[in-house]
Amino acid sequence: MKLHEITLVVNGVARRTSVPARRLLSDCLRHDLGLTGTHVGCEHGVCGCCTVLLDGEPVRSCLTFAVSVDGQEVTTVEGLAGAGGLSPVQRAFAECHGLQCGFCTPGFLCTVTALLRENPAPTADEVLEGISGNLCRCTGYQNIAKAVHRAAELIAEES
Template identity: 60%
Template sequence: MTDKQKVTLTVNGRREEHWVEPRRLLADFLRHDVGLKGTHIGCEHGVCGACTVRIDGRTARSCLHFAIAVQGSEIETVEGLSEDGRLADLQKAFHDAHGLQCGFCTPGFLLTAEEFLAENANPSLDDVREAMTNNLCRCTGYVNIVKAVARAAGLEQEEAGHDR
């Protein structure tokens, strides 16, 4: 039996302290110990992006990090995007542009898009498309996801709607 270790993280601005096995993945820590179900586990290999969170301000795949390895870090999950239960502008853009179907991949896309938009004040549509290639969606053709991010970036909707 493995001895548990104490992990202390700040998750969405709130201090979380739990005793976990050293092999506990950050994704499992967030879902099972903290109770935040927005971080999804898809491929468990860091490929799909469904488990994307922010670790100390940078997006990362939470299925690739042990909880103890990020001891003391600040973690932001999709639940941290909205304030007081209101949708953040990016979440509203996804809603308005129908940038989701089943929703499984949406948390990862939202955090990826949030970081992208914070780093790119005036992205082109091609920039948006390129940024969204790091996450996988099994339901959509990505058109509405790109529309949603383009809308959040302030790009013209007619331009964003054209498929290549």
């Protein structure tokens, strides 16, 4: 099997690895780079568990070939926290009980981080639309939506 050398900037660190042409980004992150925070749920791009930020935009890592993102910047859930601790989105999810089993949480955290970067003060409808691509089997979404609004407040307070 032919391997392709790729370099990704993952969570701010340049990482080089060799992957087969059909290696998914989710598998590259988890198995080749040891970043197991990115979860794989449906493997069809439906559930959103595998969502990471690619050059700041949310993408389904289970639908993205690793070779196609050579040279790009990937932020996983492990890279969301800053030097001072948890990000505002992470703090809000914890504060508002926006997680239960935690399986969907990494995808939600990446999705919401991008959502609030694009729209720092979303309406209730915009929050629901923004998280609609991520599935949760535990929470019923109420506390997740509350966490998005709380994260927006925390980000505004830090500005």
